[in-house]
Amino acid sequence: xxxxxxxxxxxxxxxxxxxxxxxxxxxxxxxxxxxxxxxxxxxxxxxxxxxxxxxxxxxxxxxxxxxxxxxxxxxxxxxxxxxxxxxxxxxxxxxxxxxxxxxxxxxxxxxxxxxxxxxxxxxxxxxxxxxxxxxxxxxxxxxxxxxxxxxxxxxxxxxxxxxxxxxxxxxxxxxxxxxxxxxxxxxxxxxxxxxxxxxxxxxxxxxxxxxxxxxxxxxx
Numbered sequence: 001x002x003x004x005x006x007x008x009x010x011x012x013x014x015x016x017x018x019x020x021x022x023x024x025x026x027x028x029x030x031x032x033x034x035x036x037x038x039x040x041x042x043x044x045x046x047x048x049x050x051x052x053x054x055x056x057x058x059x060x061x062x063x064x065x066x067x068x069x070x071x072x073x074x075x076x077x078x079x080x081x082x083x084x085x086x087x088x089x090x091x092x093x094x095x096x097x098x099x100x101x102x103x104x105x106x107x108x109x110x111x112x113x114x115x116x117x118x119x120x121x122x123x124x125x126x127x128x129x130x131x132x133x134x135x136x137x138x139x140x141x142x143x144x145x146x147x148x149x150x151x152x153x154x155x156x157x158x159x160x161x162x163x164x165x166x167x168x169x170x171x172x173x174x175x176x177x178x179x180x181x182x183x184x185x186x187x188x189x190x191x192x193x194x195x196x197x198x199x200x201x202x203x204x205x206x207x208x209x210x211x212x213x214x215x216x217x218x219x220x
Contacts, residue, residue: 009173009183017167018093018160020052025099026060028153035062040070048080052161054090055081059130060155062139069134073142075115076132077157079122091162093119096136098147099154113137113147119162 026046028034038044043065046058061074075096097114113136120131142148 011171011173012168013171014168017163019163021160022049022051022056022158024049024056024058024157024159026058026155026157028060028155029151031062031148031151031153038062040064041066043074043076045078045080051159052090054079054161056159058096058155058157059132064139065134071139072135073137073139074132074134075136075155076130077122077159078130079124080129081124088125089121089123091119091121092159093117093162094157094159096133097156097158098137098142098145099156100147101149101152101154113142113145 024046028044034044038061040063041061042063043059043061045060048055048057050056057078057080059076059078061069061076064070064072065074065076077092077094079090095115095117115133115136118131118133120128122128122131142153147153
């Protein structure tokens with residue numbers, strides 16, 4: 001196989017970008033009363049909010065969205081506009097989490113009840129208007145948690161409306177691209193040479209340290 005030179009390398013980059021990002025908080029005041037009023041299969045919606053020219057709501061089921069999910073809090077993101085055009089579908093990345101009360105305990109990110117990040121296509125037609133988590137959290141765990149305080153609960157939704165299709169551009173090959181391909185860079189300036197020398201030095205020292213450790217294990 002012939003050796004490839006830096007001048008012969010071209011690079012295409014696919015970039016998934018967000019048309020808009022949004023963070024919306026839905027406060028539930030008087031949780032006990034709301035739970036009594038909205039039993040299994042009954043929900044309460046947040047006010048409308050906008051992202052990327054579309055209208056959304058957070059949908060909360062205090063006791064599950066159906067009988068199978070009773071005993072759980074269910075959370076959904078709902079597309080709530082009247083766009084009947086051919087552009088009705090929209091791809092969204094979103095997650096839910098519970099918000100700490102001001103003056104409450106400090107909570108590490110890993111201790112905060114939150115969903116995974118879900119990427120889904122919403123449509124104002126069919127069954128894809130509201131998508132999310134039927135079993136976000138057990139109701140018993142929620143009611144015993146520090147996130148329900150003074151009969152108040154706050155739900156956070158972080159979302160990003162994604163551009164479609166993905167933008168693909170041709171770019172000039174960078175030094176790190178050439179390194180990944182195992183191609184020697186035709187260094188024309190001191191900054192580029194310094195970059196390669198610095199990385200080569202680190203790589204050599206790392207291999208040397210690893211070799212010493214390996215030989216030391218066998219008492220050679």
